[in-house]
Amino acid sequence: MGIWQVMIEAFRAMGMNRLRAGLTMLGIIIGVGAVVLMLAIGESVRGDINQRITAMGSNLFIVFPGSSTANGVRAGRGAAQTLTQADAQALAGIENVEYSAPIIQQPFQVAAGNNNWNAMVYGVTPEYFSIKAWDTEAGSLFGDIEMRSLSRVAVLGRTTAQNLFGDMNPVGQTVRIRNKPFEVIGVLADKGSDLGGGDQDDAVFVPLATARQQVIRTWFPGSVNLIMVQAARADRMKDVEQDIVQTLRIRHRIREDQEDDFTVRDLSAIAEAAQGIATMLTLLLGAIGSISLVVGGIGIMNIMLVSVTERTREIGIRMAIGAKRRDVLLQFLTEAVVICVCGGAIGIALAYAGGLAVSRFSPLAVEISSFAIAIAFSFSAMVGVFFGFYPARRAAGLKPVEALRYE
Amino acid sequence: MPDPAMSAQPKSDPHPLIRMQAIRKSYFSGDIETPVLHGIDLTIERGEFVAIMGQSGSGKSTLMNILGCLDTPTSGTFNLDGAEAAQLSDNDLAAVRNRTIGFVFQGFNLLKRMPLVDNVALPLLYAGVSMREARERAMKKLALTGLGTFGKRLPNQISGGQQQRVAISRALVCDPALILADEPTGNLDTTTSQEIMELFTRLNREQRITILIVTHEPDVARYATRLVRLKDGLVTYDGPVAGAHF
Ligand SMILES: Nc1ncnc2c1ncn2[C@@H]1O[C@H](COP(=O)(O)OP(=O)(O)O)[C@@H](O)[C@H]1O
Ligand SMILES: [Mg+2]
Secondary structure: OOOHHHHHHHHHHHHHHHHHHHHHHHHHHHHHHHHHHHHHHHHHHHHHHHHHHHHHOOEEEEEEEEOOOOOOOOOOOOOHEEEEEHHHHHHOOOOEEEEEEEEEEEEEEEEEEOEEEEEEEEEEOOOHHHHHHOOOOEEEEOOHHHOOOOOOEEEEEEHHHHHOOOOOOOOOOOEEEEEEEEEEEEEEEOOEEOOOOOOOEEHHHHHHHHHHOOOOOOOOOOEEOEEEEEOOOHHHHHHHHHEEEEEEEHOOOOOOOOOOOEEEEHHHHHHHHHHHHHHHHHHHHHHHHHHHHHHHHHHHHHHHHHHHHHHHHHHHHHHHOOOOOOHHHHHHHHHHHHHHHHHHHHHHHHOOOOOHHHHHOOOOOOOOHHHHHHHHHHHHHHHHHHHHHHHHHHHHOOOHHHHHHHO | OOOOOHHOOOOOOOOOOOOEEEEEEEEOOOOOEEEEEEEEEEEEEOEEEEEEOOOOOOOHHHHHHHOOOOOOOOOEEEEEEEEEHHOOOOOHHOOOOOOHHHOOOOOOOOOOOOHHHHHHHHHHHOOOOHHHHHHHHHHHHHHOOOOOOOOOHHHHHOHHHHHHEEEEEHHHHOOOOOEHHHHHHHHOHHHHHHHHHHHHHHHHHHHHOOEEEOOOOOOHHHHOEEEEEEEOOHHHHHEOOOOOOO
16 A cells, blocks of 8 residues: 555544544644744744854953952952053053953943933943944944043943933934033944843943043052953963963062962853853753653554554454555554644644744744754654554554454 | 456366365463364365355354464464465465455444445555556446445445445455355345345356355355355365255
8 A cells, every 4th residue: 555545544544533633633732842942942042142242252351350269259469459551551462362452430420411321431442342343333433543632532332322312313412421521423333232131232432541531530540440352363262361361460470379369251261151051951941842742742652552442443354355564554653643743733833933922022033943843843753653653563463353353 | 366267167176266174273261272163174166156054153253264364273274276374474364365355244344434435445555556546446346236326425324235235345346266255144134135145146157256155044055056064163064055954
């Protein structure tokens, strides 16, 4: 008997007991739907994290003052406790370092006209924008000229610009920080939230020298809050990190037996950890989905066993008119696979709808890939074969005369 | 597929259609043996029309099941159409049931949810014939038994006599050499029984199909030409129907 004929018979058998076929299918629908949707959600979380990592800047170190000792207490060590702008310059000279950007920061109530808004004000050098690969969507960034001339210019993040100016174009307008007027020369492109969930667009950037002289009070002249260092190559991160530590220890005159008075954090390591967590999350969600798929498969097996028992006489009749064991095996196996594949198709459709719903009502953009669909489809067929095989073999193993006698 | 013209062989054929020697059959439940057939010798030539009679429990169905390759004897040799049944594999036996034998049951044994034409076509599908051709041939066999216009109906939409005709169409569809019918008229009234027996007679005369039929009723047995009587698993009479007293 051809496979096509066997399929027709399988559909006919399903049609004979629609409620049962439907309920059996429900297990597979839920299982496949769960696997596909869970994997898609996991994938989208991972994509989201990747995007944030890229936005953060690649091959990045953050150097901040104070040591990170085992008990977490940052021990002060005299005058060398703080990082300085000179340190940043020294770090820029290290081999394989692309940029070194010193940063000072302080939150202020920033005013524009009658509006005011609490934002973090950063004093940065032009290198900062290079490291973050961050450009303006309107106006321009400040450069070395503005740095040297102590210009009172500011570049706004999207969120801050929105809150201070609404729909108006802020470029050319004035914002007041500590009652000092700054001319807005640019608005930055949307950057989104950072790994910790903070809004990177809620910020005001001014030239470092201007900030130091006119708004932000630092620990002592020349000190900075942190230094961002970008390595030129990903495979040189370890060397660069060692060189940073060495350079700073020498500059801060730290003796052999003393601890660092600064901390170097490799952001790519953090990014890797975050990606690892996202992968784990995807696996976990996939595992949860798979469990429901297995439960659905056991449901199939259960129903197929009942069906084989109920149709013992039919099997006997088929054998009496010439069905080989293989024909009977194929018939029941096909029924299980047809149920699973139909259930799988519906499950995929539901997962698709679920994905649309999640995308709509959460910040995640869930997308069901055709790869996931192909996997889910073949997986459900495999579930059918796996869980259909035992009942089908039971049917095929019946003795014709005994099957015929069954009432 | 046997050519109907070839089925009419003289009695001296070295390969009779059926040759059974010393067939014994016991049923076992656990260690307890229930012997049912105690050594049956039976030779049936092509083209014969044989009635098997005997009291209930005498082993008629057991014998038919062995003849139909649905069951295997405990001992003895059974040669069907020149082949030793004991040496055939499961697949070979299925092929024999498919092509050489047509089975007709007391309870009709049609598949309930299938249209009649598909019921009749099913053996052809197992023989590897395409759906379209199988349906065409099935319709011909339905026409042969007088049900040419009933193809699309379901088994529960026709009478018992008609269902048995469908079952006979199904038994005929692969052009078998042998039809085995275990009490085919057992569930039918007298008139319908007569119609069914006339159909068997016609098939035997016109198509030279060998027919074995189990029955309780002398009136049914009289359609046959040879009578085999069983008692407690042994053959007690084997001879022409004419002259046998019932
Ligand atoms: N599967 C079986 N297991 C045990 N005993 C059986 C089985 N089938 C038939 N028998 C017994 O074998 C004897 C013959 O049965 P059967 O061949 O059906 O007789 P008949 O068809 O002549 O009425 C009966 O006594 C019956 O109880
Ligand atoms: Mg019987």
